[in-house]
Amino acid sequence: MSAALGSTTISVGGDYDVVIGSGVLGRVADLLGADVERVLVVHPPTLDALSGAVADALRDRGYAVHPAEVPDAEAAKTASVAAALWAQLGQAGFTRTDAVVGVGGGTVTDLAGFVAASWLRGVPVVQVPTTLLGMVDAAVGGKTGINTAEGKNLVGAFHPPAGVLCDVDVLATLPQADLVAGLAEVVKCGFIADPVILDLVESAVADDAGRARSAANPHLRELIERAVRVKADVVAADLRESSLREILNYGHTFGHAIEQVEHYSWRHGEAVGVGMVYVAELARLTGHLSGPEGDALVDRHRSVLESLGLPTTYAAGRWDELLTAMRRDKKSRGSTLRFVVLDGLARPTRLAGPDDALLQAAYGLVSRRDASGAH
Ligand SMILES: NC(=O)c1ccc[n+]([C@@H]2O[C@H](COP(=O)([O-])OP(=O)(O)OC[C@H]3O[C@@H](n4cnc5c(N)ncnc54)[C@H](O)[C@@H]3O)[C@@H](O)[C@H]2O)c1
Ligand SMILES: O=C(O)C(=O)C[C@@H](O)[C@H](O)[C@H](O)COP(=O)(O)O
Numbered sequence: 001m002s003a004a005l006g007s008t009t010i011s012v013g014g015d016y017d018v019v020i021g022s023g024v025l026g027r028v029a030d031l032l033g034a035d036v037e038r039v040l041v042v043h044p045p046t047l048d049a050l051s052g053a054v055a056d057a058l059r060d061r062g063y064a065v066h067p068a069e070v071p072d073a074e075a076a077k078t079a080s081v082a083a084a085l086w087a088q089l090g091q092a093g094f095t096r097t098d099a100v101v102g103v104g105g106g107t108v109t110d111l112a113g114f115v116a117a118s119w120l121r122g123v124p125v126v127q128v129p130t131t132l133l134g135m136v137d138a139a140v141g142g143k144t145g146i147n148t149a150e151g152k153n154l155v156g157a158f159h160p161p162a163g164v165l166c167d168v169d170v171l172a173t174l175p176q177a178d179l180v181a182g183l184a185e186v187v188k189c190g191f192i193a194d195p196v197i198l199d200l201v202e203s204a205v206a207d208d209a210g211r212a213r214s215a216a217n218p219h220l221r222e223l224i225e226r227a228v229r230v231k232a233d234v235v236a237a238d239l240r241e242s243s244l245r246e247i248l249n250y251g252h253t254f255g256h257a258i259e260q261v262e263h264y265s266w267r268h269g270e271a272v273g274v275g276m277v278y279v280a281e282l283a284r285l286t287g288h289l290s291g292p293e294g295d296a297l298v299d300r301h302r303s304v305l306e307s308l309g310l311p312t313t314y315a316a317g318r319w320d321e322l323l324t325a326m327r328r329d330k331k332s333r334g335s336t337l338r339f340v341v342l343d344g345l346a347r348p349t350r351l352a353g354p355d356d357a358l359l360q361a362a363y364g365l366v367s368r369r370d371a372s373g374a375h
């Protein structure tokens with residue numbers, strides 16, 4: 001790791017850098033290779049000004065910029081949107097020495113990364129995440145993808161970016177609910193690997209809960225850097241998720257199922273928050289967490305997430321749909337469901353093939369009786 005001029009650079013296994021700083025947006029061209037001529041700048045309609053600034057910085061350095069507006073949020077992650085971008089790349093004559101830049105939240109960086117992974121079987125992508133979730137998670141690590149009618153992220157590729165540029169100033173305009181959803185993935189890193197993250201979140205909440213849930217959180221920069229370090233260390237060791245990388249999926253088996261059942265009306269981070277409480281309860285039911293310490297750790301899941309305003313319950317009466325969605329989780333092996341659970345704080349392990357009765361009992365412990373999916 002290195003720090004210069006107010007920015008921090010975290011190397012991902014020596015392969016590429018994640019630059020985190022204030023006022024760094026103009027440095028985007030530094031992350032592109034010298035051979036690049038054309039750049040596709042993928043962005044949602046909500047970020048015209050921001051992506052325009054990125055495009056200007058690229059034009060100033062002599063690149064031919066091709067702006068590509070895509071639908072907002074999860075609607076961007078579809079085969080038809082990817083196909084429209086492939087058409088644009090083909091018509092503009094993009095070669096293997098040209099590049100894609102994703103400017104937006106995790107939905108945009110997942111899409112842009114996937115289009116870069118698949119165009120000519122792989123061209124460089126530079127990610128410019130503009131949400132907290134994008135900075136700490138989606139833009140880092142090379143998991144790219146789109147959804148299909150059958151589920152979340154079912155089509156994709158591992159395609160590490162050439163670089164990631166996180167300008168924390170852009171978080172000032174992010175709606176609070178999206179900032180808080182990003183904090184769910186930060187908290188995830190706290191439970192699986194770096195408990196100092198949990199201490200920092202809890203101390204920010206104790207000082208001023210409203211501020212803790214905003215871009216003015218006094219620990220935000222440190223939280224971003226710590227979460228990026230957790231992710232960078234894991235993906236540097238296991239890019240293709242043969243084993244260790246699965247820990248980054250903590251809370252996602254149940255979380256992705258909620259997203260799908262709710263037709264993506266829930267934010268990803270919100271669903272993952274409930275998913276983490278679900279696996280914490282499942283860990284207790286299966287004896288991975290036990291005794292007063294285990295109880296305290298399960299309680300800490302609820303308390304830290306609720307203190308940020310994140311949901312920790314989900315509607316009752318949806319078990320069959322949730323189970324069908326969970327079976328499509330990428331950690332499944334044949335008909336065996338697999339979960340990341342904790343043996344203790346920052347001690348992740350795997351739980352394979354728990355009894356259906358226990359899976360359903362854990363659902364009972366996170367379900368709300370009013371049966372509405374609203375949160
Ligand atoms: N590839 C990975 O490793 C990985 C990791 C985590 C999540 N994800 C994926 O990321 C997606 C969620 O990402 P997200 O939470 O960033 O959601 P998102 O991309 O939908 O962005 C959330 C909202 O914020 C708006 N927005 C973005 N930046 C803004 C800014 N600076 N100011 C104002 N508004 C802004 C967007 O227009 C959007 O409406 C999910 O699809 C999830 O599956 C991928
Ligand atoms: O980087 C990873 O690996 C993760 O699992 C990070 C998750 O936060 C992220 O939501 C990821 O997109 C989930 O991947 P999937 O393989 O379950 O689709």
Ligand SMILES: [Zn+2]
Pocket residue numbers: 137185252268272
């Ligand atoms: Zn996630």
